[in-house]
Amino acid sequence: MTTQPTYPEPIERAIASIESWLHGLGENNLLSQYSRSPRSLALLLLQKDPALWQTLANNPRQQQEVEILLTVAQNQLQYPLDLAIAETRQKQARALEEIAIQKSQTTANATTEVLHRLTVNPITGIPILMAILYFGIYKFVGEFGAGELVDRIEGFFEGQINPVVNQIAAQLFPWQPLQDLIGNDYGIITLGIRYATAIVLPVVATYFLMFSVLEDSGYLPRMSLMLDRLFKSIGLSGRAVIPMVLGLGCDTMATMVTRTLETRRERLIATFLLSLAVPCAAQWGVILGLLAQKPAALMVWGGLIVGIFLIAGYLSAKLFPGTSGAFYLEIPPLRLPKLRNILTKTWVRMKWYFGEILPLFIWASVFIWLGRLTGLFDVIIRGIEPLATAIGMPKATAPVFLYGFFRRDYGAAGLFDIQQQGGLTGNQLVIAAIVLTLFLPCIAQLQIMIKERGLKTTTFMVAFIFPFAFLVGYCVNLVFNILRVSF
Amino acid sequence: MNCHQCQQNCHSVKQKRSWWKRLTNKYRPEPVLAVDGTIALVGTPNVGKSVLFNRLTGIYVTVSNYPGTTVEVSRGIAKIQDYRVRVIDTPGMYSLVPISEEEQVARDLLLQESLDVAIHVVDAKNLGRMLPLTFQLIEAGLPVILAVNMMDEAEQLGLKVRSEALQTELDIPVVLMSAALNRGIRELKQTIIQYLSSPSNQPLINLEVAT
Numbered sequence: 001m002t003t004q005p006t007y008p009e010p011i012e013r014a015i016a017s018i019e020s021w022l023h024g025l026g027e028n029n030l031l032s033q034y035s036r037s038p039r040s041l042a043l044l045l046l047q048k049d050p051a052l053w054q055t056l057a058n059n060p061r062q063q064q065e066v067e068i069l070l071t072v073a074q075n076q077l078q079y080p081l082d083l084a085i086a087e088t089r090q091k092q093a094r095a096l097e098e099i100a101i102q103k104s105q106t107t108a109n110a111t112t113e114v115l116h117r118l119t120v121n122p123i124t125g126i127p128i129l130m131a132i133l134y135f136g137i138y139k140f141v142g143e144f145g146a147g148e149l150v151d152r153i154e155g156f157f158e159g160q161i162n163p164v165v166n167q168i169a170a171q172l173f174p175w176q177p178l179q180d181l182i183g184n185d186y187g188i189i190t191l192g193i194r195y196a197t198a199i200v201l202p203v204v205a206t207y208f209l210m211f212s213v214l215e216d217s218g219y220l221p222r223m224s225l226m227l228d229r230l231f232k233s234i235g236l237s238g239r240a241v242i243p244m245v246l247g248l249g250c251d252t253m254a255t256m257v258t259r260t261l262e263t264r265r266e267r268l269i270a271t272f273l274l275s276l277a278v279p280c281a282a283q284w285g286v287i288l289g290l291l292a293q294k295p296a297a298l299m300v301w302g303g304l305i306v307g308i309f310l311i312a313g314y315l316s317a318k319l320f321p322g323t324s325g326a327f328y329l330e331i332p333p334l335r336l337p338k339l340r341n342i343l344t345k346t347w348v349r350m351k352w353y354f355g356e357i358l359p360l361f362i363w364a365s366v367f368i369w370l371g372r373l374t375g376l377f378d379v380i381i382r383g384i385e386p387l388a389t390a391i392g393m394p395k396a397t398a399p400v401f402l403y404g405f406f407r408r409d410y411g412a413a414g415l416f417d418i419q420q421q422g423g424l425t426g427n428q429l430v431i432a433a434i435v436l437t438l439f440l441p442c443i444a445q446l447q448i449m450i451k452e453r454g455l456k457t458t459t460f461m462v463a464f465i466f467p468f469a470f471l472v473g474y475c476v477n478l479v480f481n482i483l484r485v486s487f
Numbered sequence: 488m489n490c491h492q493c494q495q496n497c498h499s500v501k502q503k504r505s506w507w508k509r510l511t512n513k514y515r516p517e518p519v520l521a522v523d524g525t526i527a528l529v530g531t532p533n534v535g536k537s538v539l540f541n542r543l544t545g546i547y548v549t550v551s552n553y554p555g556t557t558v559e560v561s562r563g564i565a566k567i568q569d570y571r572v573r574v575i576d577t578p579g580m581y582s583l584v585p586i587s588e589e590e591q592v593a594r595d596l597l598l599q600e601s602l603d604v605a606i607h608v609v610d611a612k613n614l615g616r617m618l619p620l621t622f623q624l625i626e627a628g629l630p631v632i633l634a635v636n637m638m639d640e641a642e643q644l645g646l647k648v649r650s651e652a653l654q655t656e657l658d659i660p661v662v663l664m665s666a667a668l669n670r671g672i673r674e675l676k677q678t679i680i681q682y683l684s685s686p687s688n689q690p691l692i693n694l695e696v697a698t
Binding site: 039 | 533547559586589614619622625626627645647653656
C-alpha cells in the first residue's frame, strides 16, 4: 500500500485515537455493524457520516467522546475535516493518475466535441431537440407506428381474427353472455387482446426503439443539461431533469429514479410532476396517433401540457420552499449506438411491457363483462356521462374514461377505436388527449408512488390530479366554444 | 426508463411473480442458493457496472448511457470455472459517505454484507476522478479488484494505462477491460478465482488495530 493516502497530521492523530477508542469499547461498539475496518469507521465519523452519527446518538456518552476527538482535530486545521480528507484523497489520486496514465499526442475527437456543444447550447440545442421530436417521435412513432402499423394490425384483427373468434364463440357457447366474454364488442380477444396487440404494441415498440437509440447515443444527458436552465428558471433543481426525461419513456421507472434526488422536497415535486404532466411512452404514442392528422391540434395539446408542467412546477416549488441540491451530472461521451444493444433493450422492454399490460387488459375485459352482466357497468357509465358531456365529449366516450382508470393507454386505445369509426371531432380529440395525459398513467405507477412516497402523500396527489384533469378539460372546452375554435 | 428493473431481480432468479402479486407488491424472499463466494460491482454512475453484470451472469439488466439508471440492487449467479459466484450490481456511488438514498443502499451493502471481492469498476478516461473511491474501499478493509473499464474509448483518446504501475502502487489486482466489447472479461474472471481459491479467503489487508 505504497500510495494509500496519508492524511494531514491532525487527522491521522484523530484517526489513531478514534481507532483505539473503538478498540477500547469492545462489546459496546455500536458501530461494529458498519465496517470491519476501524480506520474506515474513524474516517466516516470524521466526515460526519449521517447514518453513523445517528447510531451513535443512541449512546450520548460515546457521542460526546467522539465529538471531543473531532473538535480537537478540527481546531488544528484550517479547513473543515471532510474537505481536508477529500482533498488528500484527490491529491493522491491525481498523483497516481500521473504515474499510471500515459498520454500520447492528444487526438481529441473534434467531431464529437462539436456535436456536444451543438446539443448542449440552447440556441442550437432546441432546434436539434425539435428535429428529434419531429422526425423521431412525430414521423416515426406517430405516423409510422401509430398510423401505418396500427392500421395494418387493426385491419388484420378486424378482418381476419374478430369474425372468426365471434363465429367460433357463437358455435361453442349457446349462451350469449359467454360469447360476449370471448368475442363481440367487449370480449377478451376482440377487445382486450386487440387493444394490447393492435393499438398499444406497435406504438410502444416504435417509441421504445426510438428512446433506446437516444439513450445509448448519450443524447439524453445533454438534453437534461440543456433543460436544466429552463428548470432553474421555474425554481426547480436541475437534477430533477433526470427523472423527468426518463419519464418520457416510463413514468413508473422515473418515479423510482426520483430516489437519486437529494432532498425530500425535490422527490415530492418530481413525483407530482411525473404523475401529472409527463406523458409516458404509451400515452405519447397513442396521443400522437390520435392527433397526427391535425398538426394544429397536436400543437395545442403540446403547448397546454408544457404550460401546465411549467406552472405546476413553479407553484409547487413555491409551495414547498427549500433549497434544492446542486446539479451534478456525469456527461457520458456521445457514442454511435450499437444495433444489437438497441434491439436487445427494446426487446426486453417490450417483453416487460407486454407482460405487464396484457393481463391487465384481459382483466379489464373481464371486469367490463361482469359489469355489463350485472348492470353495474351501465350505472357507472351513466355516472360518468355527465362528466363526459361537461367537457364536451360524446356519451360514447364515457366507457373510455372508465378504461382510463385502469391505464391511460387503455383509455387512449379506446379513443383511438372511436376515432377510427369517425365518432369524434377535432376539439373532442384534443380535450380527451389532454384529460388522459393529466390522469395517472397506470396502476403500476400508483403502486410505486405509494411505495416511494407513502400512502398519505399519494392520496393527496391523486385527490388533486383526478378533479384537476377534468377541470382542465372543462376549461379547454369552454375556451374552444367561446373562441369558436375547431380543429 | 427501464420500468422492468423493479421486477428484474425476480425474473432473473427464476421466480415469476403473478401480476397480482406484483400489484400488491408482495416480494417473495430470494431463494437461498449455495454459492462459493460473493462479489459486488461498485463504482460511480455510468462506468459500465451493469454491462459487466450482464457479462458475468448472463442476466440482462437494462444498460443505459445515462447516469443513475440503476437504482436497485440486482443479484445474479455467475459460473466461473467450477465456482458458483453470487454477483451483486450496486447503484452508482461517488464516495462511501452517501448523499442520496440509493448511495446509502450501495454503501450499507458494501460494508455490511460479507463480500469476498469488491470489484471497483472505473472509467479509464477519468481514472483520477475515480481513484478516491478505490482508496476508501481499501481503507474499509475490502478485498478490492480494480477493473479499469472503457479501455477502447481511452485508447481512442490516446490514453495508455500502465496497469503494472497501478497494481504496485495500490497493491491490489488491476484488470484492463472493455466490458461492452467483451475484452478483459476472462482476465477478470481469473482474478476473481484467485481471490476465491486463496487458502485464507480473507481480506488481504491487515485489520488489526494499530496501537
